[in-house]
Amino acid sequence: METHVDRRQFLKRSSLLTAAAMAASSITRADGPAPRSPSKLFRISLAEWSLHKALFAKQLDHMDFPRVAKLDYGIQGIELVNQFFKDKAEDKSYLAAFKQRAVDLNVIVLLIMIDGEGALGDPDEKKRLKAVENHYRWAEAAKSLGCHSIRVNAETNSQGSFEEQQDRAADGLRRLSEFAGDRGLNVIVENHGHLSSNGAWLAGVMRKVGRTNCGTLPDFGNFNISDKEVYDRYRGVQEMMPYAKAVSAKSNDFDANGNEEHTDYRRMMRIVLDAGYRGWVGIEYEGSKLSESEGILHTKWLLEQIQAELEPQYS
Numbered sequence: 001m002e003t004h005v006d007r008r009q010f011l012k013r014s015s016l017l018t019a020a021a022m023a024a025s026s027i028t029r030a031d032g033p034a035p036r037s038p039s040k041l042f043r044i045s046l047a048e049w050s051l052h053k054a055l056f057a058k059q060l061d062h063m064d065f066p067r068v069a070k071l072d073y074g075i076q077g078i079e080l081v082n083q084f085f086k087d088k089a090e091d092k093s094y095l096a097a098f099k100q101r102a103v104d105l106n107v108i109v110l111l112i113m114i115d116g117e118g119a120l121g122d123p124d125e126k127k128r129l130k131a132v133e134n135h136y137r138w139a140e141a142a143k144s145l146g147c148h149s150i151r152v153n154a155e156t157n158s159q160g161s162f163e164e165q166q167d168r169a170a171d172g173l174r175r176l177s178e179f180a181g182d183r184g185l186n187v188i189v190e191n192h193g194h195l196s197s198n199g200a201w202l203a204g205v206m207r208k209v210g211r212t213n214c215g216t217l218p219d220f221g222n223f224n225i226s227d228k229e230v231y232d233r234y235r236g237v238q239e240m241m242p243y244a245k246a247v248s249a250k251s252n253d254f255d256a257n258g259n260e261e262h263t264d265y266r267r268m269m270r271i272v273l274d275a276g277y278r279g280w281v282g283i284e285y286e287g288s289k290l291s292e293s294e295g296i297l298h299t300k301w302l303l304e305q306i307q308a309e310l311e312p313q314y315s
Contacts, residue, residue, distance in 0.1 A: 039307045041273060041314055045077030045110055047248065047284040048084060050296050055084050066102040066109075072259050073296055078102070079246075079282050080112045080145075082138060088163030089137040095144050102145075109187070110280055111149040111246060112142045119155035120172030121165060128168065131155075132175045139180045149186035149245055152176065154196045154205055165195055170208035177214040188245050190217040197223045197231050199239030206243040217241040218272075219284070220263045237268060241275035251299040252287040258302055269306050273314050 046069045054060040058069065062084040069075045088094045102109050117138070118131025135152060142150045154173065156165040177187045191197045196291070202216060218240040223231040249268075253261040274280070281303060285295035 004073065006082050023145070025047065035208040036144060036199050039311060040278070041268045041307055041311055042247075042269075042278060043077060043282045044075060044300060044303050045079055045280040045282040046075040046296065047079040047113070048081040049113070050283055050285040051292050052084075053292055057260045061099065061146050063098060066098075066107040066290075070105045070107050072293070073300065075283070075300070076106065077108045077110050077280050077282075079110050079151075080147075082112055082114045086116075089141045092144070095141055109147055109280075111147050111151055112138055112145070113151040113190075114138050119157050120152060120176065121154055121156035121169030122172070123157060123159045123168060128172050129175070129202070132172050132179075135176050136179060139183055139185055142185055143183045147185065147187045149215075149217075150180065151190055151246070153192050154189045156195065158194055162195070163203065163298060166205050166208055169196075173205065173214055173244050174209045174211060177209060177211045181211065181213045186213045186215055186245050188217045189217045190219050191222045191236060191240065193222065194217070194225060197225045197236065199231060199236030203239045203243065215243040215245040217246045217248055218244050219248040219250050220265075220268055221286070222254065233263060234267060234271060238271050238275070241272060241277060244272075244275065244277055244279075246279065247272055247281045249275065249281050249299060249303060250284045250286060251295060251302075252285075253289055254298050254302075258298060258305075260299075260302065265302055266306055266309070268311065269303075269310065273310065 048065055050163055051060055051068070055062065066078060069078045073090070084091070099109065114135060117134035118127065118165060120128065120131050122128040122131060135150065139150055154169040156169055173187060173189065180187045189196065189202060191199070191202060195201045206214065218237045220233060220237065223233045225231055249265070250263070251260050255261050259265065283296055283299045285292060285299050287295050290298065
């Protein structure tokens with residue numbers, strides 16, 4: 001039975017979490033906060049989108065993301081978002097400098113999340129092929145940064161039947177995966193609205209692509225198919241997990257006990273682990289009640305509690 005904690009206690013715990021992180025950062029500024037012992041279940045990474053407000057407001061520069069992840073949050077794996085270095089995809093000196101910063105901090109650049117490069121399942125074949133080609137430069141950038149994947153969207157412009165949209169998305173993804181595969185990269189698809197938020201639809205797309213380097217990035221929170229239709233998040237993640245090469249722990253709000261209000265993280269992480277996944281789980285805080293820093297710390301704390309609870313059961 002959960003113990004009731006009032007808002008005053010919650011805010012006190014929140015301030016303690018923030019203070020603890022700041023203290024660790026100041027004490028171990030050379031290497032960042034001392035990390036927990038590595039878990040055999042999963043490792044915690046940080047999605048750059050968690051800091052999108054600071055990045056858009058120019059309070060944080062993309063080049064400083066590796067430092068912030070490691071020194072402020074004690075996180076070694078990072079997931080980039082192309083929006084924050086949109087004009088640098090082909091800038092070899094910039095990418096080399098970014099990679100060197102990550103290497104110097106012992107930070108691993110895991111993937112690039114790509115948006116705004118066209119619909120890979122566009123009903124117009126010429127536009128679909130152009131969208132595929134638009135992703136090539138990001139695949140090259142990901143390779144130069146040492147990433148394992150590029151995250152893309154299975155956009156179809158919502159035209160055609162369920163199966164027709166699957167076929168078009170699979171066509172674009174297959175073409176892109178062939179290019180990425182030659183560079184040692186995966187192409188992974190996030191549930192990101194419309195039919196891509198239907199777990200059964202996206203799993204079907206994966207089967208149609210039929211390539212081992214094409215997979216999914218299940219996000220705990222992106223299941224709005226339309227304004228009127230929301231897919232069951234637990235069912236959706238379960239359907240996508242057989243193809244998962246990364247996992248996004250979306251968080252927004254937390255209750256008085258530190259649990260995410262919209263997603264039962266324990267239930268979700270059991271689904272992830274029961275599928276045999278033992279990779280990185282990325283923090284993607286998107287809430288507004290807490291600051292970005294507090295939201296990241298709360299999500300990390302929750303994931304670490306679950307690591308400790310579930311380790312004996314899955315080891």
